[in-house]
Amino acid sequence: MSNNQGSFVSGLTIGFFAGAAGYFLFGTDKGKKIVKDLEKEWQAARAADPQLTEAIAGEANQEIKASTILRTVKNLIQQIAEQQDEGSKNRKQSTRGKKPVSKKSDTKFKGI
Numbered sequence: 001m002s003n004n005q006g007s008f009v010s011g012l013t014i015g016f017f018a019g020a021a022g023y024f025l026f027g028t029d030k031g032k033k034i035v036k037d038l039e040k041e042w043q044a045a046r047a048a049d050p051q052l053t054e055a056i057a058g059e060a061n062q063e064i065k066a067s068t069i070l071r072t073v074k075n076l077i078q079q080i081a082e083q084q085d086e087g088s089k090n091r092k093q094s095t096r097g098k099k100p101v102s103k104k105s106d107t108k109f110k111g112i
Contacts, residue, residue: 045075
């Protein structure tokens, strides 16, 4: 395979995944919910850290930009981890003490 064909295949692969991610985020209900959640988190991060807006607007120096963005990303990751921990605790609590429900098989179409 020549270099041009390799570049084409790489570009095609990246384009495929970018299109699939775009479709998921903007074309499905679950993706739209994720986008809304990210927008809320972004607004909360901007409100909590005014230096972030300056860093993104290009008004701050490079060191402030990097540290501010890094701190914001760490905070978002921590918040996501906490939400996942809460969700897993809620799932564990909701399944404790419950007996598994046995499903009765439908015999109308038995043998088909």
